Amino acid sequence: MPVMSYREALRAAMREELRRDEKVVLMGEEVAQFNGAYKVTEGLLKEFGPKRVVDTPISEAGFIGLGIGASMLGIRPVMELMFWSFSYVALDQIVNNAGNIRYMSGGLINCPIVIRGPANGGTNVGATHSHTPEAVLASHPGIKVVCPATPYDAKGLMKAAIRDNDPVYVMENTILYNDKGEVPEDDYVVPLGVADVKRAGDDLTIVAHGRAVITSLKAAEILESEHGVSVEVVDLRSIRPLDEETVLASVRKTHRVLLVEENKPFCGVDAQIAYLIQSRAFDELDAPIHRVSSVDAPQIYCKRLEDQQIPNPARVVAEALKVLA
Amino acid sequence: MAKPAVLTHPESLKRPAGPSEYAKNPVNAGMSKAEKVALYTKMARIRHFEQRCIRVYQQGKIGGFLHLYIGQEAVAAGTISLLGKDDHLITGYRDHGHALMVGMSMNECMAELTGKVTGCSKGKGGSMHYFAPDKNFWGGHGIVGGQAPLGTGLAYAVKYLGRKGSCICYMGDGAVNQGAVHEAYNLAALWDLPVIFVIENNGYSMGTSQERSTAHPGCLAKRAEGYGMAWDVVNGHDVYEVRARAAVALRRAHEESKPTVLEIFTYRYYGHSMADPDKTYRDKEEIKEYREQKDPVLLFEKELIAEKVLTPQKAKAINEAAMEEADAAAKFADESPDPTPADVTKDIYWEEDNRGPDTSSRGTIIFE
Numbered sequence: 047m048p049v050m051s052y053r054e055a056l057r058a059a060m061r062e063e064l065r066r067d068e069k070v071v072l073m074g075e076e077v078a079q080f081n082g083a084y085k086v087t088e089g090l091l092k093e094f095g096p097k098r099v100v101d102t103p104i105s106e107a108g109f110i111g112l113g114i115g116a117s118m119l120g121i122r123p124v125m126e127l128m129f130w131s132f133s134y135v136a137l138d139q140i141v142n143n144a145g146n147i148r149y150m151s152g153g154l155i156n157c158p159i160v161i162r163g164p165a166n167g168g169t170n171v172g173a174t175h176s177h178t179p180e181a182v183l184a185s186h187p188g189i190k191v192v193c194p195a196t197p198y199d200a201k202g203l204m205k206a207a208i209r210d211n212d213p214v215y216v217m218e219n220t221i222l223y224n225d226k227g228e229v230p231e232d233d234y235v236v237p238l239g240v241a242d243v244k245r246a247g248d249d250l251t252i253v254a255h256g257r258a259v260i261t262s263l264k265a266a267e268i269l270e271s272e273h274g275v276s277v278e279v280v281d282l283r284s285i286r287p288l289d290e291e292t293v294l295a296s297v298r299k300t301h302r303v304l305l306v307e308e309n310k311p312f313c314g315v316d317a318q319i320a321y322l323i324q325s326r327a328f329d330e331l332d333a334p335i336h337r338v339s340s341v342d343a344p345q346i347y348c349k350r351l352e353d354q355q356i357p358n359p360a361r362v363v364a365e366a367l368k369v370l371a
Numbered sequence: 372m373a374k375p376a377v378l379t380h381p382e383s384l385k386r387p388a389g390p391s392e393y394a395k396n397p398v399n400a401g402m403s404k405a406e407k408v409a410l411y412t413k414m415a416r417i418r419h420f421e422q423r424c425i426r427v428y429q430q431g432k433i434g435g436f437l438h439l440y441i442g443q444e445a446v447a448a449g450t451i452s453l454l455g456k457d458d459h460l461i462t463g464y465r466d467h468g469h470a471l472m473v474g475m476s477m478n479e480c481m482a483e484l485t486g487k488v489t490g491c492s493k494g495k496g497g498s499m500h501y502f503a504p505d506k507n508f509w510g511g512h513g514i515v516g517g518q519a520p521l522g523t524g525l526a527y528a529v530k531y532l533g534r535k536g537s538c539i540c541y542m543g544d545g546a547v548n549q550g551a552v553h554e555a556y557n558l559a560a561l562w563d564l565p566v567i568f569v570i571e572n573n574g575y576s577m578g579t580s581q582e583r584s585t586a587h588p589g590c591l592a593k594r595a596e597g598y599g600m601a602w603d604v605v606n607g608h609d610v611y612e613v614r615a616r617a618a619v620a621l622r623r624a625h626e627e628s629k630p631t632v633l634e635i636f637t638y639r640y641y642g643h644s645m646a647d648p649d650k651t652y653r654d655k656e657e658i659k660e661y662r663e664q665k666d667p668v669l670l671f672e673k674e675l676i677a678e679k680v681l682t683p684q685k686a687k688a689i690n691e692a693a694m695e696e697a698d699a700a701a702k703f704a705d706e707s708p709d710p711t712p713a714d715v716t717k718d719i720y721w722e723e724d725n726r727g728p729d730t731s732s733r734g735t736i737i738f739e
C-alpha cells in the first residue's frame with residue numbers, strides 16, 4: 047500500500063471527489079494560486095482550473111455563507127478555513143444557517159457543505175489561533191463533526207464528508223499534516239460515526255480523538271514497556287455521529303477508562319463520553335473515569351508551557367496510572 | 372458630525388402620489404388585463420391574510436414573533452411578479468408577503484404560524500422561517516442580515532450551473548449595518564454574481580429610525596458604489612415603479628451577470644412585530660399619512676380602475692374573496708393537528724431520515 051502524508055491523503059480525497067462529481071468546488075483563502083496556506087490543496091488549481099478551485103477574500107461569514115447558499119441548490123462546496131479559530135467570525139452562518147435550515151424547512155432543504163481546516167493547539171501561536179471547537183459545534187443538532195488522526199482516516203473521512211448530504215465539519219491538525227501512513231489508492235470511505243480501535247489491550251481503555259489519539263498511542267507504549275499495562279486506544283474519529291457501541295464494548299472489556307482530548311475540560315467532548323459510559327456501563331467500571339485535557343486556560347503562547355498545557359504522553363501516563371491504582 | 376442635507380430619494384416620491392408614471396413602461400404596458408388583475412389580487416390576498424393573522428395572534432394562537440408586511444406589499448409583489456424559472460429569492464423574517472407571492476397557500480402559511488404539522492415547515496419554522504424551495508423561495512431567515520451571504524451563494528450556484536437566472540436577496544434598512552451584508556456585497560461584485568440586493572427601507576429598524584442607526588442615512592443604496600455595484604432608489608408604494616426599476620436590475624443580472632442594490636422606499640403600518648406597542652418612536656400622524664396617501668394596494672386599485680382594467684365592484688369582490696380565503700385558512704390551521712413528539716427529532720439530518728445503503732453515517736446522530 048502506498049505511504050503518504052496526512053496532507054497528501056486529504057489532497058487525494060479532494061482530488062478524487064473533484065474528478066468524480068463536477069458539483070464539488072473547493073473554496074477558501076489562498077487555496078488556489080497560493081496552493082493553500084498549508085499546501086493541502088497544492089496543485090489542484092492547475093489540475094481543475096479556477097471554476098473548481100476558488101480563492102476567496104478574507105470574509106469568512108461571506109464566503110462560508112455563500113457556500114451554504116450554493117449547497118442549497120445542489121453544489122457541494124468544500125470550504126477551507128485557514129484555522130477553525132476563524133470560524134468564530136462566521137458562526138452565524140455555520141450554526142444558524144447550515145445547522146438549522148433543514149429543520150426549519152421541515153426537511154425541504156439540505157445543506158451538503160464541508161468546512162475543513164486545522165483545529166489544534168501546540169503550535170506556539172497564542173490563544174486566538176489555537177481553538178478546538180469540535181465540542182462547541184457538535185453540540186448543535188444538524189451538524190456533523192469529524193477529527194481524523196491518521197492519513198488513512200483523513201482520506202476516508204474527507205471523502206465520506208463530501209458525499210454526505212448534511213453539513214460536515216472536518217477538523218484537521220497542522221501538527222499531523224506531515225505524519226505518514228499507509229493509504230490505499232482505491233476509492234474507499236470511512237463512514238462517519240464509526241470509531242476505530244487503534245490499539246487493542248486488556249487493562250485500560252483510552253478514548254481519544256484527533257491528535258490526542260497519537261499522544262495516547264505513545265503513552266500506551268510507555269505504559270506497556272515500563273509498567274506492564276495493556277492499553278486499548280479507541281479513536282472516536284467522528285464526534286457527531288458518535289459511535290457509542292465501540293466505546294462501550296471496550297469499557298466492558300477493560301473496566302477502566304481514561305479520556306484524552308485536546309479540548310479544554312469544561313463541556314468538552316469527554317464530558318459527553320463520561321456521561322455515556324456512566325449511563326450505559328456503570329456496573330462495568332472498576333474505577334472512576336479520569337480525563338486528560340488541555341489545562342483550563344486560554345492557550346499560552348510560551349512553547350515550553352504550551353507543551354505542558356495540552357495533553358502529552360507524560361501526562362497521559364501519569365493519569366493512566368491513577369486509574370489503574 | 373453633519374448629516375447630509377440632500378436625500379437621494381426616488382423622484383416620484385417627492386411629489387404627491389397620483390397616477391403612476393410607470394404605467395407606460397414596457398414591463399407594465401406589456402401586461403395583459405388578466406395579469407394586472409392577478410397582481411392586484413395577490414396584493415389584496417397578502418393584505419387580508421395578514422389582517423386575519425392579527426386576529427389569530429390576538430386569540431393567542433400564534434406564539435413568538437409575528438412581523439407584519441402590511442404597507443409593504445408592492446415591494447414583494449412588484450419584484451416577484453417579474454421572476455422566471457431560474458430566478459430565486461430569499462428574505463428575512465418579514466416573509467409572509469414573499470411567501471404568498473411565490474404561490475404558497477394561505478393554509479400552509481397560517482398553519483405554520485399556529486405551529487401545526489400542516490404548516491409549510493411542518494410547524495418547525497414559524498412566522499420567520501417559511502420555505503418553499505420548489506418555488507425558488509429559500510426562506511424566511513431570523514437573523515438580521517444572515518441571509519445576505521446565502522442569497523449571494525444561490526446566485527453563485529445559478530451561475531455555476533450555467534443558468535440564466537438570478538437571486539433576489541431582500542433585507543431591511545437595519546440590515547445594511549451588518550458585516551455579513553458587506554461581505555456579501557463584496558463577493559457579489561468581485562465575482563460578478565447575478566444577485567439583486569433589495570433593501571426594503573421602511574424607515575425603521577424596530578424602534579430605531581435611520582438617523583439614529585446609520586451614518587450617511589441619506590441613501591443606503593449608494594453604499595453599493597464602494598463596491599463598484601450598480602444601484603437605484605425606488606418608490607415602493609407604486610407597484611408599477613417597482614416592476615419597472617427592478618426589471619432593469621433583473622436584466623443586468625440575466626444579461627451581464629452583475630449585481631445591483633435596489634433601495635425600495637416603503638412603510639409598515641403596524642409595529643415592528645406584534646410585541647411592539649408602537650408608541651415611542653414615531654408619530655401616529657405619520658402612519659396615517661402613509662395609510663391615506665400612499666397605500667400600495669389602494670393606489671394600484673385606483674390605477675387599474677382608471678385604466679378600466681378593474682371596476683370598484685370587481686375590486687370589492689376580489690377583497691371579499693381574499694378575506695374568505697383567509698378565514699378558511701384560519702379554520703384550516705385551527706383544525707390541523709400539532710406535530711407529534713416523534714416529529715421533534717425528524718428533519719434534522721438527511722442521513723437520519725434516509726438511512727440505507729447509500730448513507731455515509733453509522734453512529735448515533737441524535738442524542739437523548
Ligand SMILES: Cc1ncc(C[n+]2csc(CCOP(=O)(O)OP(=O)(O)O)c2C)c(N)n1
Pocket residue numbers: 465513514515542543544545546547571573575576577643
Ligand atoms: C443579528 C440580529 N440582531 C438583532 C435582531 C433583532 N431584530 C430583529 S428585527 C430587527 C430590526 C431590523 O430592522 P430592519 O432591518 O429595518 O428590517 P424591518 O424589521 O424593518 O423589516 C432587530 C433588531 C436579530 N433578529 N438578529
Ligand SMILES: [Mg+2]
Pocket residue numbers: 543544545571572573574575576577
Ligand atoms: Mg426597517
